[in-house]
Amino acid sequence: MTALLEARGLTKKFGGVVALDHLDLAVAPDAILGLIGPNGSGKTTFFNVVTGIYGVEAGVIAFDGTEITNAAPPRVYHAGISRTFQRSRLSLPLSIFDNIMIGNHKRLNQGLWFNLMRRGAFKREFEASYQAARSLVEVFEPRLAERLFEPVAGLPMIDRRRIEICRALISQPKLLLLDEPSAGMTHEETAALMDDILQVRALNRNLAIIIVEHEMGVIERITDHCVVLNFGRKIAEGPYRQVAADRQVQEAYLGVA
Amino acid sequence: MRRSTTSIPIRKMLSATVGATVLTGLLSIVAEPAFAKDTVKIGFIGPLTGGNSAIGLGGRNSADLAVRLRNADTAAKYNYDLVGLDDECKPNVAVQAATKMAADRDIIAAVTHYCSAAAIAAIDIYHKFGLPIVVWGAVLPDITYRNQYAEVHRVNGMMINQNETNTELVSKLGYKTFAVIHDTTDYGKGHNQYFSQALAGKGGKIVGTFGVTADQQDFTAELTQIKALNPEVIYFAGLTPLAVRIRAQMDKLGVRAVFDGTSGIVSDAYIQGLGPLAEGTLAFLEGAPNAKLPGGKFFMEKYAAQKYEGPPETYGAFAYAGMDLVLNTIEKVGPDRRKVIDDMAHVKDRDSIVGKITFDDHGQNTVAVVTRYVVQDGKFVEWDDSEYASGKRKLPGQK
Amino acid sequence: MLPGAAALALATVYVIALLAVEKQPLVIGLLALAIVAVLGADRMGLLASVSRSFAEREDTLGALAILAAFVVAAFFHDNHFVLLLVVTVLIYAVAALGLNIQIGYAGVLNFAGASFFGIGAYTAAVLNAHTAVPHLLVLPTGGLIAALIGSLLLLPVLRTRGHYAAVVTIAFALLFKTFLEVNDVLGGPQGLHVQGMNIFGWSLNDNMAVGDIDLSFYLGYFVVSMAMLVGAFVLVRRLVRSWIGLNLDAMRLDETAAGCFGLDVARWKIIAFTLGNFLIGFAGALFGMVGGFVAPNNYTFADSLLLVSILLLGGIGNPWGLAVATFIVVVVPEKLQTIQEYRFLLYALLVIAVLLFRPEGLLPRPMRRYVAGWRP
């Protein structure tokens, strides 16, 4: 069967520094891929390249049969890839609902005439979106579902993560890129969050996930395949137990030459 | 025992009186001060802020002087209340001020505008609202001659006469080549036009003309070009702030030409702004200097007596005369705009501190005399009394 | 509902009083009273309940606000100057709304607001003088020209961010004023006269009389500018309460993230910038006809700052706040004649105080409600 996302020979340089070095990587539909490696090994850079924030010097990215190399972020999103950010990038002054709707962009009618003049039709679309957002949030935290129109600013880290993931999931993407979802949370919180994600995934089967994570516990638990990066190069690939046992990998993490 | 009993009413009384005084105090803020005579509002507009505020304030004080003297006069029928507004010498501000004043029905008449740019923009408003006004300083002919507005009058002269006298003097001194710098307002443009016309008649040659904006700081580019053209005289048509900058920068660039200005630079601010560099600047002003005016002595004494801060400046006497004329008219026909306008149409040989006032059919006072000035030792001295005329000193290239 | 209505009634009475009094001690007293009252109400949480009732029953209260404005106008029906002030407030409010779309929602800095206002006014001056275009059509034309000239700045505006974007419009503001001053075709520093408005042969510059009550000609302009304000207000309202408003907010708060969720940043910046300039130019055209005169000095960088400060004072993104702020900025300096000389100074100090002690503005922007009165 063919891969959902396939990257070949990706190379990205910042000035002299090589962030990605001829990286090959593939994700099957409905697979969960763990992307691990020491700090600065190029994990987040890979996400930024895939989502089109950075261009690449060399290499090809194909997604769902079409090439998206160096495509602008909006195009990547419309193709069916959405992401979360390492440092939470919610719009704090806006409400929970607003933030989730930002992720729903492609399923909302963006026409000027529709938005300004056809208020009745708009009301219907709004109510539908509200139901969608509400049911999604309920999966993660019923308590939040009651407070959809309150500002995000007041919420604790864990809730912000939940909302960020809801924002990424509301448009029902084919591929979800999770950038260190555990950052700034306790083990318990992280575990809870992972369960929620798996639950959502159970709801719509064909959702593939690439997760960047330092919490090896998380990786071990939810991924069925792992890719290990070091200095932008892929140094190991396979199920977690296998790569964890790999000598190169251990050196990379322990920093032994 | 007894003390305590007596002390209580005293305390009551005290508190009562305190309360009363406070109350009356409050009331006195609110209450209209009572007068025997009816109060009539009249207006003044001039540049009270900005680069020309010195002249504007001088004018305001002079107009105020006329009002104070009248209010002090027991024979006067009315008590006058002067409303002063600022036009900053800017057309747009002038229009706002004029609208404000003209729209206020209680204001019967006004003495308005030193800057031609401001006046020419505002006259339509006075016409629209039917407010009679007397211009006290602006010299652009169009102000009275562009339209036939019954509301608009002018006690001071126009720039035409100024430039006639100017060109006469400079050609008499033997100057042949001129460079012209004018600000691009109607004041500067007008002067440029009339100067060129007057000069053409006397065989002078204009080697270059430069328009500059009214708030320009750096003139080195223009002056460098002028330097290359090497004229004997630089004629400047504009107001004091620009004149100060240009004269100073001429020196920087070693431009040795004579600086020949218009009525717009005759001000103490010009001297203060330049110090010794002002020496030898020529300038022209319609009307006689305060000292030589018919009522000059009287005016200066009264002005000094009021202890205003700052002098009446060049046009103070005209502001006084204009206001005095307005007051006389109101005394005569009563506080009614229409009547004032009708009466002002027939002003003929009225005595005033600036001499006899006669309005032609455009409301223009015919002021024949134009005074020639040269800066000598930090003062605007009348040309004939100056050491330049006597030949004791010489302007650059003076024959 | 009730708190809002009560607040409106009080405001109306206060406004009439403030506009009516001339004596400086009274003016100062009234202003002081207002400050004390507002602070007090804030302490007692009254302001909160007022804004809540506005959020819930905005349409009803909006209608009441319009009514209130007409009451004020009727009260001063023959007072030229007060009506001119009121009209000025209404027109500036429209311009502020336009600027608010740009800065308040889309986060596109525009420090040339007064320039686009001026473009509208000059359009009116030229068209009224040299063409037979119906004056009601001249108004939107002013907006179109402003938007058109604004589009010259689109490329740099789109490519720059933050302070770099600021310099583009600042440079334009200075360029615009100098250009007007040095080019004679548009009257140079002297400016141009603008013919008064004339609708279907009825000249708004003539005084009217109903029976033996004579009415100021500014009443006509009041009606026109009121209509314009209501229109702009409704437009902005619907804009905010739609996916468009959401897009603009998302773009302002985090361009990169918004892009990652499909937002075409360029497209929405263009829409916001153009729409804003259109409203500003629209208002400018009317203001030109009301003032009857346009000159470069009306449209300086300082005037642009004044517009921006109105946003800030009112509470960025809140149209109601803008209305209040516009009133303060336009009327207070006019009433405080005694401090004529010091008006700019005091005004600047006020803005600084707001920025330091109440940066969210007088009426902070509430959470978005997509459908008025809708409840989950």
Added chain:
Amino acid sequence: MDPGLLAQYVMNGLMLGMMYALVAVGFTLFFGVLDVIQFSHGDVLTVGAFVALATYIGLRSAGISSSPILLLAMLVVAIGAIATLGLLIARYLVLPLRAAPALNTLLITLTLGTVLRESVRLFYPQGADPKSFPALLPTSSINLGQFNLRLDNVIMLAAGAAVIVGLQLLLNRTKLGLAIRAVAQDEETARTMGINFTAIVLFTFALGSALAAFAGIMNGLYYNEINFGTGLLLGVIGFSAAIVGGLGSIYGAILGGFLFAGLQTIGAVALPFAGAYKDVFAFAVVIALMAWRPTGLIREKISERV
């Protein structure tokens, strides 16, 4: 064109450029350490010039007449006073607004500009009138054809250059400079390096404002006239110059300053249309430059963390 004339234009351009550069450097310093625009910078310059003038008048009335002493005193007093002013601005207006959006800082400094400008106009004796500024430098000059080379202009250029070089040395050769650059690089790292962030910011504002005072005096000596509006346009031009050059880069600011002066001079003399259009031309070019190089000629290193 006559070589003497050309030389004259170049000289005019250089003098303007030097003043613009000094102002622009201030903007870029502030932006470097705090990522803010101190928009009242131009009016701070005005205040500096007026402080110097007041000092001069005071000393003259005290009977001191030797130009060098007067000039020195003016420099010391003005620079001291304005450095303090800059420090106060940073402490009470800019730092408190760090959390707020950049727009607020922009506005508070802009309105502060109005406050300073109006205060000079209202509270300096006859502050509304243009003031004569004394010529304290030797004014002897050589006339080479159309070119009038004045000693005082030469001295001012040299002094300006010296100041900029001195600033460079301060930033690149001293511990203090290192600290400033560290803060400019990354606040967090600087803190962890044990650098007193606030102190450095305050110092930088004092430093930048002192430069403005210097530029103000230079402006006065060059035009022999100052008024309450002097700094307004200088400020805006300085800001544009800093931006065009590339915020945060000293070289960029200097480049931008001279570039702008060059554009004005060219606009005034070397273009088909009237010289009055020189500012229109200069600002139009600025806008075009922003479209071409959105982050300035010398690119600011933006590394947006995602």
